[in-house]
Amino acid sequence: MQTEIITIGDEILIGQIVDTNSAFLGKELNKVGISIYQITSIQDEKSHILKALKEAEENADIIIITGGLGPTKDDITKHTLCEYFNDTLVEDKAVLKHVEFLFSNYIKTPISEINKQQALVPSRAKVLKNEFGTAPGMWIEKNGKVFVSLPGVPYEMKTLVSNAVIPKLLEQFKFPYIMHKTLLTYGLGESAIASRIEAFEDALPSFIKLAYLPSLGRVRLRLSAKGIDKVKVEAAMKIQVNLLLPQVKDIFVGFEEDNTIEVLIGARLTEMGKTLAIAESCTGGRIAQGFTANAGASKYFKGSIVSYATASKVDVLGVSEDVINKDSVVSKTVAEAMAKNVLTLFNTDYAISTTGNAGPAKGDSDAEVGTVWIAIATKTQVYSEIFNFSNQREKVIMKATNKAFEMLLKEISKK
Amino acid sequence: MQTEIITIGDEILIGQIVDTNSAFLGKELNKVGISIYQITSIQDEKSHILKALKEAEENADIIIITGGLGPTKDDITKHTLCEYFNDTLVEDKAVLKHVEFLFSNYIKTPISEINKQQALVPSRAKVLKNEFGTAPGMWIEKNGKVFVSLPGVPYEMKTLVSNAVIPKLLEQFKFPYIMHKTLLTYGLGESAIASRIEAFEDALPSFIKLAYLPSLGRVRLRLSAKGIDKVKVEAAMKIQVNLLLPQVKDIFVGFEEDNTIEVLIGARLTEMGKTLAIAESCTGGRIAQGFTANAGASKYFKGSIVSYATASKVDVLGVSEDVINKDSVVSKTVAEAMAKNVLTLFNTDYAISTTGNAGPAKGDSDAEVGTVWIAIATKTQVYSEIFNFSNQREKVIMKATNKAFEMLLKEISKK
Numbered sequence: 001m002q003t004e005i006i007t008i009g010d011e012i013l014i015g016q017i018v019d020t021n022s023a024f025l026g027k028e029l030n031k032v033g034i035s036i037y038q039i040t041s042i043q044d045e046k047s048h049i050l051k052a053l054k055e056a057e058e059n060a061d062i063i064i065i066t067g068g069l070g071p072t073k074d075d076i077t078k079h080t081l082c083e084y085f086n087d088t089l090v091e092d093k094a095v096l097k098h099v100e101f102l103f104s105n106y107i108k109t110p111i112s113e114i115n116k117q118q119a120l121v122p123s124r125a126k127v128l129k130n131e132f133g134t135a136p137g138m139w140i141e142k143n144g145k146v147f148v149s150l151p152g153v154p155y156e157m158k159t160l161v162s163n164a165v166i167p168k169l170l171e172q173f174k175f176p177y178i179m180h181k182t183l184l185t186y187g188l189g190e191s192a193i194a195s196r197i198e199a200f201e202d203a204l205p206s207f208i209k210l211a212y213l214p215s216l217g218r219v220r221l222r223l224s225a226k227g228i229d230k231v232k233v234e235a236a237m238k239i240q241v242n243l244l245l246p247q248v249k250d251i252f253v254g255f256e257e258d259n260t261i262e263v264l265i266g267a268r269l270t271e272m273g274k275t276l277a278i279a280e281s282c283t284g285g286r287i288a289q290g291f292t293a294n295a296g297a298s299k300y301f302k303g304s305i306v307s308y309a310t311a312s313k314v315d316v317l318g319v320s321e322d323v324i325n326k327d328s329v330v331s332k333t334v335a336e337a338m339a340k341n342v343l344t345l346f347n348t349d350y351a352i353s354t355t356g357n358a359g360p361a362k363g364d365s366d367a368e369v370g371t372v373w374i375a376i377a378t379k380t381q382v383y384s385e386i387f388n389f390s391n392q393r394e395k396v397i398m399k400a401t402n403k404a405f406e407m408l409l410k411e412i413s414k415k
Numbered sequence: 416m417q418t419e420i421i422t423i424g425d426e427i428l429i430g431q432i433v434d435t436n437s438a439f440l441g442k443e444l445n446k447v448g449i450s451i452y453q454i455t456s457i458q459d460e461k462s463h464i465l466k467a468l469k470e471a472e473e474n475a476d477i478i479i480i481t482g483g484l485g486p487t488k489d490d491i492t493k494h495t496l497c498e499y500f501n502d503t504l505v506e507d508k509a510v511l512k513h514v515e516f517l518f519s520n521y522i523k524t525p526i527s528e529i530n531k532q533q534a535l536v537p538s539r540a541k542v543l544k545n546e547f548g549t550a551p552g553m554w555i556e557k558n559g560k561v562f563v564s565l566p567g568v569p570y571e572m573k574t575l576v577s578n579a580v581i582p583k584l585l586e587q588f589k590f591p592y593i594m595h596k597t598l599l600t601y602g603l604g605e606s607a608i609a610s611r612i613e614a615f616e617d618a619l620p621s622f623i624k625l626a627y628l629p630s631l632g633r634v635r636l637r638l639s640a641k642g643i644d645k646v647k648v649e650a651a652m653k654i655q656v657n658l659l660l661p662q663v664k665d666i667f668v669g670f671e672e673d674n675t676i677e678v679l680i681g682a683r684l685t686e687m688g689k690t691l692a693i694a695e696s697c698t699g700g701r702i703a704q705g706f707t708a709n710a711g712a713s714k715y716f717k718g719s720i721v722s723y724a725t726a727s728k729v730d731v732l733g734v735s736e737d738v739i740n741k742d743s744v745v746s747k748t749v750a751e752a753m754a755k756n757v758l759t760l761f762n763t764d765y766a767i768s769t770t771g772n773a774g775p776a777k778g779d780s781d782a783e784v785g786t787v788w789i790a791i792a793t794k795t796q797v798y799s800e801i802f803n804f805s806n807q808r809e810k811v812i813m814k815a816t817n818k819a820f821e822m823l824l825k826e827i828s829k830k
Contacts, residue, residue, distance in 0.1 A: 011628055013451040014595065015442030016637065020433050022456070027430030036428040038463075039456035041437070044626070048453075055470075071606040072627040073616060106803070107604055115606045132807055153630070155810050180429065191486040195527050201488060211459075211489045213426055214568070222431065278721075284707020285700035288721045292699025295775050295808055297723065303731060304721035306693075306703045312718040312761050346727050360710050392570065393710055 001173065002037040003029065004060035006052050008067040008077055009152060012041045021066050021157055028161055033175030034062070035226070044068055049080045053147075061145050062169065067152030069135035071114045078138075081149060082122050085140060089120040092127050092136070099134045125149075128164040132156045137164060146172070177230040181241055182213075183221040184261070185251040186406055190214045193221070197247050200240075207233075208240055218402065220256060221248070253409060261405040262290040268412055269300035269350070276408075277346035278304035279317055279338040279353040281329075282372055286401045287352065302346040307338065310364040313355075317341050328365040330355050335373035335384045343377045351377040352408050356387075358396040372400045376411050416588065417452040418444065419475035421467050423482035423492055424567060427456045436481050436572055447581055448590030449477070450641070459483055464495045468562075476560050477584065482567030484550035486529045493553075496564060497537050500555060504535040507542050507551070514549045540564075543579040547571045552579060561587070592645040596656055597628075598636040599676060600666040601821040605629040608636070612662050615655075622648075623655055631810060632817040635671060636663070668824055676820045677705040683827055684715035684765075691823075692761035693719035694732055694753040694768040696744075697787055701816045702767065717761040722753070725779040728770075732756050743780040745770050750788035750799045758792045766792040767823050771802075773811040787815045791826050 005025055011017045022039045029036060037060055042048045049068075056063045068077030082089055096119035103111040118134040121127055128137030128148075133156040138149040148165055150157045169175075185193065190212040194201070201210050207227055213220040223240055227233040245252065254264060269276060278287050288304035291297045305317055310329045313319040319337045327333045335355045343351035356372025357363050368388065375384035385407070389399040420440055426432045437454045444451060452475055457463045464483075471478045483492030497504055511534035518526040533549040536542055543552030543563075548571040553564040563580055565572045584590075600608065605627040609616070616625050622642055628635040638655055642648040660667065669679045684691060693702050703719035706712045720732055725744050728734040734752045742748045750770045758766035771787030772778050784806050790799035800822070804814040 010624075010626060010639070011637070012438070013441050013454065014445045014639070015438040015440065016595075016597075016628065016635075018433060018435050018438040023427070023430040023433045025430065026428050030429045037458070038467075039428065039454075041454035041456075043452070052453075070627060070629065072609040074624070074626045106805070109604065109607055112606060112610050114609060132805065132810070155807050159807070180431075182431070189524070191527060191530050192524055194487040194529060209425075209489070211425060212485060212487045213431065214485070220431075222426070224425070224429070284712065285703030285719060285721070286707075288700030288723075289704045292701075292721070292723060293809070293812070297699070298778060302724040303727040304700060304719075304723075305731070306700070306707070306719035306721070308703075308707060308713060308719075309690075309717040309761070315762070316718060316720070316760055345731055346724070347730070363713055394708075395570065397708070 001062070001175065002060040003034050003062040003064065004037055004056045005039045006056055006063065006065045007039065007041045007152070008044060008049060008065065009041075010043050013043055021152065021154055024154070024158055025064060025066075025161065028166065030178055030180070032166055032170060033178050034169065035178060044074055044076055046076060046080050046083070049077065050084055053084050057142075057145060062173075063145070063147045064165070065147065065149045066157055069149065069151045071118055071134065077149060078120070078122070081138070081140070081147075085122060085124060085142065087122040087124050090123045091119050092121050093119075094129070095119040095121065095127060095136045098129065102134060128160055130156050131159055139168065176226055176228055177233050178224070178226045179233055179237055181223045181237055182256040183244065183248065184218060184253050184256045185221060185248055186218045186253050188219065188251045190219050193219055193248065193251075197244065200244055200247060204240065205236060208236065218406075253406060260290070261402075261409060263294055265405060265409050265412065266291060266294060266297060266300055268409075270296065272412070274349040274412070275300050275302050275346075277302050277342045277348040277351045279342035279351065280304060280306045281308060281313070281338070281354055282356040282358045283354045283397055283400050283404065284308060286397055287354070287404050290401065290405070302348050305342055305345070313338065317345070328367065330357055330365040330367035330371055330373060332373055332384050332386070335375035336377070336382045339375040339377035339384075340382050343379070349379060350408065350412065352404050353377075354400055354404060356396070356400060358400075359393045370396050372396065374400065374404050374407060376407055378411070416477070416590065417475040418449050418477040418479065419452055419471045420454045421471060421478065421480045422454065422456045422567070423459060423464060423480065424456075425459050425489075428458055436567065436569055439569070439573055440479060440481075440576065443576055443581065445593055445595070447585060448593050449584065450593060459489055459491055461491060461495050461498070464492065465499055468499050472557075472560060477588075478560070478562045479580070480562065480564045481572055484564065484566045486533055486549065492564060493535070493537070496553070496555070496562075500537060500539060500557065502537040502539050505538045506534050507536050508534075509544070510534040510536065510542060510551045513544065517549060543575055545571050546574055554583065591641050591643055592648050593639070593641045594648055594652055596638045596652055597671040598656075598659065598663065599633065599668050599671045600636060600663055601633045601668050601817070603634070603666045605634045608634055608663065608666070612659065615659055615662060619655065620651060623651065631813045632821070633676075668821065675705070676817075676824060678709055680820060680824050680827065681706060681709060681712060681715055683824075685711065687827070689765060689827070690715050690717050690761075690763040692717050692757045692763040692766045694757035694766065695719060695721045696723060696728070696753070696769055697771040697773045698769045698812055698816050698819070699723060701812055702769070702819055705816065705820070717763050720757055720760070728753065732760070743782065745772055745780040745782035745786055745788060747788055747799050747801070750790035751792070751797045754790040754792035754799075755797050758794070764794060765823065765827065767819050768792075769815050769819060771811070771815060773815075774806060774808045785811050787811065789815065789819050789822060791822055793826070
């Protein structure tokens with residue numbers, strides 16, 4: 001059983017947007033045993049769409065198509081599906097009612113003829129209701145194969161996949177059991193890890209694969225297993241994880257399930273009933289945003305101060321001006337004062353701070369581009385570390401953010 | 416002349432990483448006239464790689480392959496290329512020297528046998544030096560077609576593309592001229608815009624395409640033109656832009672070259688010598704992060720307070736507890752007090768604030784999920800607006816962030 005994703009849209013091919021939909025689909029489908037064979041991104045162009053549909057039908061049993069369902073003329077997926085399946089468009093009354101509802105409740109402009117055309121679907125398609133948008137999902141079967149066409153707007157697509165596509169696929173097909181176990185490691189390069197665990201890797205059973213995913217100061221080791229019998233797959237995975245763990249225990253920080261490190265930290269803080277505040281300089285809101293992107297953040301996250309200008313470290317965070325003048329704004333003392341003061345200000349159990357220079361030019365201190373101090377404060381102590389991450393702005397911000405998460409996770413994991 | 420991208424790596428197909436490399440390649444190659452016909456993402460699996468190479472060779476003249484060049488056993492691109500081209504691996508002395516240099520300077524662990532194997536390349540490949548990593552780029556020609564294999568690590572790949580791949584392609588081929596002009600609009604939906612500019616769209620010459628890129632409160636209108644004669648293409652584009660602009664002038668905020676609205680706001684504030692502070696609640700750092708992601712933010716951005724917990728609006732931002740109790744934390748008075756107070760606290764010319772409920776559950780107020788107040792303060796006035804964005808968390812956060820940017824751009828553009 002093969003599954004292929006086709007994403008349609010010139011904006012992907014010219015690099016105007018990054019295709020995050022495919023990653024979501026890959027992850028969610030994997031959870032229920034559906035592995036993606038291929039992702040094909042193509043233009044909003046009829047002959048190309050037809051060719052991709054034909055190739056996908058030859059290679060795959062389930063074809064998931066995203067994009068090209070908007071009301072404007074550049075969106076041609078629906079008409080092209082009609083041509084491919086030799087079908088015609090018919091109005092779906094329920095979709096029309098939903099489009100009218102969305103317009104009267106949220107959009108608040110008069111509904112036009114092209115909006116109403118969102119209710120047209122190929123006659124053989126089963127409609128999947130799109131709660132959050134005007135373009136419905138469409139489910140079309142042909143010779144036992146399934147084609148699902150979904151809007152490209154990420155949150156519309158995501159809801160459709162979780163609420164309609166996956167349940168229907170599970171009803172109709174039987175999938176093998178797939179599991180991944182990813183070990184997050186920090187502090188050693190991939191080839192050094194590979195040398196160390198070579199014997200382990202060579203002895204892996206054929207249905208378990210090991211992959212190395214290096215990025216910005218960390219390496220993720222992913223074990224993937226696939227099989228019919230869930231119990232056996234899980235038992236085999238457990239054995240391998242137990243063999244691997246002792247060999248990497250000095251660099252291992254935790255398992256990454258679905259979860260990002262922010263989610264792991266949030267879950268642990270919530271469980272402990274502890275709270276967090278942040279004082280960010282060079283990371284500019286990136287750390288706070290990492291936490292608040294997830295529902296439930298209000299259970300542990302009280303707030304953050306982005307003290308970007310040096311003056312605001314004094315005025316808002318109450319860092320002593322003398323200390324800044326003496327030690328410079330990128331220093332151990334300033335980082336630690338920021339963490340301590342924000343802990344007090346928000347009255348939390350933990351606080352984290354960053355101060356550094358992300359570049360490209362030197363700022364209010366003499367610190368080299370890439371120099372970042374990160375401090376952690378608790379009610380009883382404060383400590384900090386210095387790093388030199390890179391000379392590339394985006395890399396400095398992201399490495400500092402990742403390192404802050406890593407230090408915080410280590411701190412809250414202390415017994 | 417067709418160009419195809421093949422990205423290799425299970426991590427893409429299982430959704431463990433988002434493929435940002437393809438977007439970079441699409442954008443950079445477009446700038447020099449190379450349009451991407453298709454992006455194909457496949458597994459680290461020999462028969463699949465061989466099949467994709469064969470299909471790409473049939474469809475395209477230039478094939479760019481990323482990924483699978485690491486030193487570990489899951490990386491098989493190099494061996495598979497050898498099989499495809501019926502070639503063998505030979506050691507490249509310059510690459511070996513570079514690998515040794517990287518180890519002695521940066522990695523500081525002894526070099527191992529698997530690291531040295533990074534210097535093995537197919538005998539017919541021309542090596543492209545990878546400044547920042549051990550895996551070299553490889554350029555292989557066959558019957559006038561070009562295959563380029565690049566590492567998947569983004570910053571290594573990017574440098575290779577800019578410094579080696581694009582110059583070599585331009586030396587060897589003649590490409591048409593491609594240009595895009597993207598108009599950023601705020602405040603009107605795509606179908607309403609489409610109705611308004613229908614006659615314009617229908618009258619576009621065949622070599623200019625219009626695309627609508629809607630996302631969370633804004634629509635980007637992209638005109639793409641392609642032709643042999645750069646001067647003629649540019650002249651034709653200018654005519655169309657001049658026809659389009661007057662029809663959207665009430666919703667047009669600027670051209671997006673490579674720029675986001677945050678960059679446009681930053682440039683205007685810097686030019687005026689004015690400063691900005693932010694008080695964020697439901698947007699949780701997203702607005703601050705939008706500004707600080709860009710170099711030069713310190714010229715106008717003084718800082719932000721993410722007052723996520725209600726108590727922090729009182730303790731840190733100084734909003735009156737009585738007002739919060741009387742009007743609720745999601746209210747006009749609280750939004751305006753947040754903006755005024757953060758303006759004073761950071762001593763800036765402009766301030767923006769958000770308070771709302773992003774969901775999924777109701778928080779410290781009775782406000783419906785999706786309700787957001789956004790306020791703008793200057794030294795002489797404060798005002799606010801209420802919105803109901805959606806009932807989906809990510810959408811609420813992003814729509815509120817975009818609306819805040821829009822309101823701020825309008826405010827600073829007032830004469």
